[in-house]
Each structure stands twice: as structure tokens, then as C-alpha cells.
Amino acid sequence: MELVTLKDVLEPAEQGCYAVGAFNANNMEIVQAIIEAAAEERSPVILQASQGAIRYAGLDYIVALVKTAAKGVNVPVVLHLDHGTDFLQVMRCIRAGFSSVMFDGSSLPLAENIEITRQVVDIGRAVGVSVEGELGKIGGTEDDVSVSEKEALFTDPLEAQRFVRESGVDALAVAIGTAHGPYKGRPELDFERLKKIRELTGATIVMHGASGVPDDDVRQGIALGIRKINIDTDLRQSFVRAIKEFIAANPDNIDPRKVLAPAKEAMKNIVREKMRLFGSAGKA
Ligand code: G3H
Ligand code: 13P
Numbered sequence: 476m477e478l479v480t481l482k483d484v485l486e487p488a489e490q491g492c493y494a495v496g497a498f499n500a501n502n503m504e505i506v507q508a509i510i511e512a513a514a515e516e517r518s519p520v521i522l523q524a525s526q527g528a529i530r531y532a533g534l535d536y537i538v539a540l541v542k543t544a545a546k547g548v549n550v551p552v553v554l555h556l557d558h559g560t561d562f563l564q565v566m567r568c569i570r571a572g573f574s575s576v577m578f579d580g581s582s583l584p585l586a587e588n589i590e591i592t593r594q595v596v597d598i599g600r601a602v603g604v605s606v607e608g609e610l611g612k613i614g615g616t617e618d619d620v621s622v623s624e625k626e627a628l629f630t631d632p633l634e635a636q637r638f639v640r641e642s643g644v645d646a647l648a649v650a651i652g653t654a655h656g657p658y659k660g661r662p663e664l665d666f667e668r669l670k671k672i673r674e675l676t677g678a679t680i681v682m683h684g685a686s687g688v689p690d691d692d693v694r695q696g697i698a699l700g701i702r703k704i705n706i707d708t709d710l711r712q713s714f715v716r717a718i719k720e721f722i723a724a725n726p727d728n729i730d731p732r733k734v735l736a737p738a739k740e741a742m743k744n745i746v747r748e749k750m751r752l753f754g755s756a757g758k759a
């Protein structure tokens with residue numbers, strides 16, 4: 476199929492009260508693992524590329540890989556820019572063929588974040604590309620900050636109301652206690668805050684840093700309005716673990732395809748599990 480927008484997959488998710496997984500891709504094997512999992516689970520899927528992924532693989536390679544993979548399957552596929560912090564980079568992605576972009580202005584003052592996000596939304600609307608914005612700061616688990624410092628970075632529900640109203644975003648990434656990277660302990664999610672944000676904004680909410688979030692918390696988040704769930708670390712870990720295991724078991728192998736095949740399979744299994752957990756399996 477041709478690529479579709481975030482709106483195309485998140486509106487049915489809203490109706491059906493499930494979430495669609497957004498999986499980070501950096502190379503061909505990861506793209507194939509995600510797309511094959513989506514086809515086998517009959518699930519809509521969001522493939523996302525970060526600015527780092529674009530630096531690594533090249534913008535045109537990412538677009539060509541994902542478009543080629545999407546053409547071969549009969550499930551809706553979104554190509555989304557993850558954490559675009561630079562307006563011009565966002566424009567380059569739109570021009571190159573992304574069907575959805577995130578403008579991450581979370582480090583900017585509120586008014587500036589609203590202003591630039593709104594410009595991206597205006598341009599996205601004109602050319603049929605959906606837009607995710609971010610309010611509040613989703614840190615990394617490696618960031619050395621205390622609990623009270625973390626809470627100070629959480630999304631303020633009233634600011635979120637203003638942000639959504641004035642920017643017009645299709646989806647809102649929120650800081651409610653998740654973080655990028657592997658968690659040291661069990662993450663403490665602020666579900667009350669999520670509930671309030673949802674009530675005040677009515678927005679389609681995005682959970683970042685979802686690798687390592689316990690399944691029950693994921694389900695509760697979905698019940699409270701999470702509709703897009705970002706997974707990267709779980710894929711990275713399974714990829715590297717499978718490669719290490721293969722090399723340990725086959726020290727004389729020199730064929731890269733043999734090294735990467737189990738890594739692809741391991742990622743595919745993770746994506747399939749997540750699609751079932753998020754409730755998107757069987758929805759395409
Ligand atoms: O949110 C960040 C994603 O895991 C992408 O990470 O910028 O290292 O590609 P990256
Ligand atoms: P994890 O790497 O923690 O899964 O987070 C992914 C993410 O939020 C990408 O934007």
C-alpha cells in the first residue's frame with residue numbers, strides 16, 4: 476500500500492480504544508522486521524526515523540526502504556519523523572516523502588513551541604502530512620535527576636490545553652513519567668495527570684519511552700487515551716542480544732546475512748508481541 480498519515484491510523488484507534496505502535500527503524504533489517512510483523516499480525520503500523528537514524532542511513536534511503544516495504548503489504552503504514560527538533564529538517568522530511576512528522580519543541584519556551592508547531596501544522600495540512608507535537612520533557616533514564624526534578628518536567632495539563640488548541644496538532648507527546656532508554660527500576664507513571672491532560676485537551680496522546688513499561692501500565696495508559704506508543708530500546712536490545720548469541724555460537728561464520736537473520740527474527744517477535752499488547756493486531 477501507499478503510505479498513510481498518522482490521522483489515518485489513529486482515528487480508527489480512537490474509535491476502537493487501542494494504540495498503534497511506532498517503532499524506530501535505522502536500517503533495512505529493522506524496516507523488514509517491523510513490516511513483516513505488521514503484515515503477519517494484520518496490524519496498522521508506524522515506522523519512525525529519528526534525526527540520528529537519518530544521519531546514519533540517509534534520508535532518501537529511509538524513504539525508499541519504507542516505501543518499498545509498505546508497497547509489498549496490505550496493511551496501513553505510516554512513515555513518521557521522530558523528535559524533529561529542527562524546522563528545516565522537518566521540511567526536508569516532508570519533501571522527501573514522510574507522511575507524518577513530529578516537531579519536538581519541548582525544550583523551547585511554551586509560546587515559541589506553539590508558534591513553530593503551528594507553522595508545521597499549517598504546512599502539514601496543506602500537503603497532507605500529519606503532525607505530532609511535544610509538551611513537557613521526556614528525559615532519558617540515564618539523566619541524573621531526582622523525582623521532584625522529574626515531576627517539574629512533566630506536562631502541565633492547562634498548558635497542554637493551550638498547546639493543543641493553539642497549535643492544532645494531530646497527536647500530543649506527553650511527559651508523565653516515561654523515559655527513553657532502559658529503566659533502572661519500575662517506572663512510576665502519573666496516570667492522574669494523563670487523565671487530566673486527556674480531559675482538558677481531548678487530544679490523541681503519544682507515549683514515548685515505552686520500552687520496559689510494564690504491560691499493565693501500558694494497558695492502563697491505553698484506557699486513558701494513549702493511541703500511539705513509541706518503542707525503540709526493546710528493539711535495540713533484542714537486535715544486539717541475538718547478534719552476540721549468534722557470534723558466540725558460530726565464531727567462524729563470516730557471512731553477515733547469517734549474523735543479521737536471527738537479529739531480524741528477534742525484533743520481529745518483539746514487534747508482534749507489542750502489537751498484541753497494544754490491541755492493534757487484527758485491526759488492518
Ligand atoms: O527517542 C529516541 C529514539 O530512541 C531514537 O534514538 O536519536 O538515538 O536514533 P536516536
Ligand atoms: P524507548 O527507546 O525507551 O523505547 O523510547 C522510544 C521513543 O520514545 C522514540 O521516540
Ligand code: ZN
Nearest residue numbers: 655683684705
Ligand atoms: Zn521519544
